[in-house]
Amino acid sequence: MNELLSKVKQNLILNHDEDDVLLSGFITAAxxxxxxxxxxxxxxxxxxxxxxxTEQAVIMLSSHFYESRDGSTGGFFADNVEASKQVWNVVNMLLRLNKDVII
Structure with missing residues (x-):
């Protein structure tokens, strides 16, 4: 989980630990x-x-949960009303790629 937390924080460009508990919850949900x-x-x-x-999907979804935790669409695509839908489409596509793969 610590490695995923680090990757999610890199994706979000977060340089502090204040939201680690919140992010960990989002990672668990993702x-x-x-x-x-x-x-x-x-x-x-x-x-x-x-x-x-699958890891990339989890990172993207965790980041999306963090950036839109107030119910709005946040982050890079904040001005695009379809941003949330785009995130979910990409996440689901990534998860489909390895649905039956076991490493």
Missing amino acids: VSYAESYQKKPEGFYNENPMHPT
Whole structure:
């Protein structure tokens, strides 16, 4: 989880630890979503390595949760009303790529 936290913070360009607990919750939710979407048992990624495309989906989704935690669309695409939909489409596409792959 610490490695994922570090990668999510790099993605968000965060240089502080003040939101680590909040980010960890978002990472847990994103991993849970990935497991559910890929029809893996709960806790699968606690026991098994995560494929790089699945990891990227988790990083993107965690970042999206953080940037839009107030219910709005935040971040780089804040001025695009379709930004949230675009994030979910990319995340789901990345998760589909490795739905049946076990490393």
